[in-house]
Amino acid sequence: VMTQAGRVVARANALFLRRGEQPSGNRFTTTVTMPPVPPLTDAVADDVATLTWSYGKDGDTPSLGLDAWLHHGPKFIWTRERGVIVDGV
Numbered sequence: 788v789m790t791q792a793g794r795v796v797a798r799a800n801a802l803f804l805r806r807g808e809q810p811s812g813n814r815f816t817t818t819v820t821m822p823p824v825p826p827l828t829d830a831v832a833d834d835v836a837t838l839t840w841s842y843g844k845d846g847d848t849p850s851l852g853l854d855a856w857l858h859h860g861p862k863f864i865w866t867r868e869r870g871v872i873v874d875g876v
Contacts, residue, residue, distance in 0.1 A: 789872065791871070791872050791873055796872060796873045797872075797873075821863055822842045822847065822849065822863055822865070824865060825838075825840045825849050825865055825867075831869075835869065836868065836869055836870060837866060837867070837868055837869065838851075838866065838867040838869070839851065839852060839853070839864065839865070839866045839867075840864070840865045840866075841853050841854065841855040841856050841862065841863070841864050842855055842862070842863040842864070842865075843855030843856050843857070843858050843860065843861075843862055843863075844858045844860055844861075849865070
């Protein structure tokens, strides 16, 4: 979900497919819970256009950049564009 000025301006979903036969029997699944939105910080230079936080195996601790993705398992990402994305919102 993308928000700007407190309003939803875009949504996206992804579906990853695998070629070949599907496994028989029950498949393990869980509900997807996103980590919380990272807090805003005033310590970022004005010329930085995009901030990115990645979450990996330690789901409560964000990492700037993609360092938290260096493992096999669930991965989440938050990005914050600091400029206007949708004109007129």
